[in-house]
Amino acid sequence: MRRIWILVPFWAFFVAYLVSFSHRRHPAVSAPATNHSDKPAPADPLAAPVPHLPGTSSFPSGGATPPSRVRESLPAALSESDLDARIAATASSLFVLPRTVPASPVSFLWPVDADGSPDQPTLLAKASRASFPRWKLYDDEWVGFYYPDDPTITLEILDGAAAFPMIGETMWTVADAPERRYRLVDTVGGATLCMISLEKSGVFDDTPRYPKPEVFHRVWTREGSLWRASLMADGNLRRIEILAGGDRASVLDWPHCAMHREVYQRLALSVRLNGPVADGPMLFDAVLASSDGCGRLGFLAPGMESAAVSALLGAPVAWEGDVAVFRQSPAIPLATGIVAHEAEVLYRVPLAGGRFEGFAKGWRSRRRTPPETGSLAWMVEKTGGTSGDEGTVGYDLGPLTDEEVLAMFDRFCAEAQGANAEGWDTWCRILANLAEMGSRDDRVLPYIGARFLDPALPQGNATQLLHSYDPAAGRDLFAARLRFLLTLPEDAPAVSVMAHDLQVLFAYMGREDVRTVPLLDLAMRHPDGDVREAGYGFREWLPEARAAAFLEHGLEDPNVRVRRRCAEALCGDGNPANGLLELVARRLASEDDSQTRIYLEEVCRLHKGDATDAAQIPAGGVSVSGDASS
Numbered sequence: 001m002r003r004i005w006i007l008v009p010f011w012a013f014f015v016a017y018l019v020s021f022s023h024r025r026h027p028a029v030s031a032p033a034t035n036h037s038d039k040p041a042p043a044d045p046l047a048a049p050v051p052h053l054p055g056t057s058s059f060p061s062g063g064a065t066p067p068s069r070v071r072e073s074l075p076a077a078l079s080e081s082d083l084d085a086r087i088a089a090t091a092s093s094l095f096v097l098p099r100t101v102p103a104s105p106v107s108f109l110w111p112v113d114a115d116g117s118p119d120q121p122t123l124l125a126k127a128s129r130a131s132f133p134r135w136k137l138y139d140d141e142w143v144g145f146y147y148p149d150d151p152t153i154t155l156e157i158l159d160g161a162a163a164f165p166m167i168g169e170t171m172w173t174v175a176d177a178p179e180r181r182y183r184l185v186d187t188v189g190g191a192t193l194c195m196i197s198l199e200k201s202g203v204f205d206d207t208p209r210y211p212k213p214e215v216f217h218r219v220w221t222r223e224g225s226l227w228r229a230s231l232m233a234d235g236n237l238r239r240i241e242i243l244a245g246g247d248r249a250s251v252l253d254w255p256h257c258a259m260h261r262e263v264y265q266r267l268a269l270s271v272r273l274n275g276p277v278a279d280g281p282m283l284f285d286a287v288l289a290s291s292d293g294c295g296r297l298g299f300l301a302p303g304m305e306s307a308a309v310s311a312l313l314g315a316p317v318a319w320e321g322d323v324a325v326f327r328q329s330p331a332i333p334l335a336t337g338i339v340a341h342e343a344e345v346l347y348r349v350p351l352a353g354g355r356f357e358g359f360a361k362g363w364r365s366r367r368r369t370p371p372e373t374g375s376l377a378w379m380v381e382k383t384g385g386t387s388g389d390e391g392t393v394g395y396d397l398g399p400l401t402d403e404e405v406l407a408m409f410d411r412f413c414a415e416a417q418g419a420n421a422e423g424w425d426t427w428c429r430i431l432a433n434l435a436e437m438g439s440r441d442d443r444v445l446p447y448i449g450a451r452f453l454d455p456a457l458p459q460g461n462a463t464q465l466l467h468s469y470d471p472a473a474g475r476d477l478f479a480a481r482l483r484f485l486l487t488l489p490e491d492a493p494a495v496s497v498m499a500h501d502l503q504v505l506f507a508y509m510g511r512e513d514v515r516t517v518p519l520l521d522l523a524m525r526h527p528d529g530d531v532r533e534a535g536y537g538f539r540e541w542l543p544e545a546r547a548a549a550f551l552e553h554g555l556e557d558p559n560v561r562v563r564r565r566c567a568e569a570l571c572g573d574g575n576p577a578n579g580l581l582e583l584v585a586r587r588l589a590s591e592d593d594s595q596t597r598i599y600l601e602e603v604c605r606l607h608k609g610d611a612t613d614a615a616q617i618p619a620g621g622v623s624v625s626g627d628a629s630s
Helices: 011-018 080-094 120-127 261-270 280-289 293-299 306-313 376-384 402-418 421-436 444-451 460-469 471-486 493-497 499-509 516-524 529-536 544-554 560-571 578-590 594-606
Strands: 077-079 134-139 143-148 153-159 162-164 173-175 180-186 192-200 214-222 225-232 237-244 247-251 318-320 323-327 332-336 339-350 364-367
Touching (some): 080 134, 143 180, 214 293, 247 261, 471 499, 471 516, 499 516, 529 560
Antiparallel strands (some): 134 143, 214 225, 237 247, 323 339, 332 339
16 A cells, blocks of 8 residues: 655755764664535634644754754663553553554564564463563663563664564565664574664665555654654554664564564653754654645644644644634545556644544545455455455445355456456455455366466466465475576576566475575676676575585676675684685775675674685686586
């Protein structure tokens, strides 16, 4: 779903503001909807605007320098009840959407890792734990936060790009941007319980989140910083971001954390930025100025009087008792299968007693014509289970019947051979939805297999479908598609978009499959840099000697992300060969990527004084030609 309150970047403001002071440098170390009334809005209480919104900047104009923030001294440890008391005010103003209690306290992405998470029962038990008696403080020059004081939880500080496992991923994930990460680690299996990223940025991260998107951004100031909480449709917290002094602290999305949502909430609301500049009110004003209409809903705060609501949102289009109704304009196109529908989005702001205290059930709805019965768009909504959900589309298509399921399978078998790229991907999505609901039909597998090697067809949904039907049998098709893709001509159109497909296919193939090593060898020697990078993500699956040779060769790769992966891997190698240290020194002399240099410099620092033997390094680097199994 396209989010309507994405905050538009205000670059001009930040360029002018951020150059006014020097940045610190982080160190480089290791219901359906109800129809609204057409009654016009009354003149009172929302007619008179107010000159200034509560919570915004009181700094005078003319470029005045904001005051420095007084850093509060925090207790080294707190009981959970004391921590709850510290964050109670923030939590009460944060959860403005109606909240529902999910059936499970752990992430909805957990089933993705059901067969792969380390020490699954132990980790699941920890992630299901809602309370810890004691919490301890981590506090440095940049951030501070509380985390559970438990012997099986350790804090790991990582600088620069780093690989880490997280819930809901079929592979290790590498993120390049953050300068520093504070990672809570399960000491039993090494899983990521939660993580805070710190980076230089003056704007919030508006990257779309899936499969359950953020539907609301609550924005406010606290402790001189600008805060934004991203809420899901169930009203619960998905992530927290904090801006101040040119820095951004981001708490890893809760769905990717092996942590109970209540524990995650406590940790996220305890985070603070320790920088010297209290520019949160100025940032609040700038973000507010860049938003308009219903895009300002996230600035509504509990206790805000009706006059302030008027100043923020303008006049409502209608009233439903004491509920002001606002309409999003222009209409938002909602992608549903292969059909885009125009929707009128309505928002209901309760103002009982002349104050806003939070939204109620039915706070958001869309009014549009339902998709035509029997269309692909209708099948996507019907199998997606969202047509009757609160605030989704404003109508309910009703429960999916056995007759409808059988008709969908029959129709797929009739249309599969002639479906174009868009239709094929949509059909595979429908079948994948049905599989999640427990409805399967083995008739579909021959049709999927017959077109799985077609380079003109997107196969992401087909891959997921095959894996869910029969992981073992699916591996034969995965291996065939991998070999097909990796031997395409370099200029084939599919090459430019297949890197992500490779990652998923290799992950579903698995390390133990005898076909994986020669296929990885093809990927890591592929002429396309993005393909090589995808292969290098599984370098450790190769035999030790072969993996080491590729590591050395990768240091000289023209693709910067490949070099960065290899340099990062060396940082974790406790005793690299002396000749490899010589290669690192040579690479460092010509490396122009700052992050790769940080890794290489760290390798040199850790092994300073070690003897090197240039004779061990053939001229031009290490050869990786030859048999893949060597």
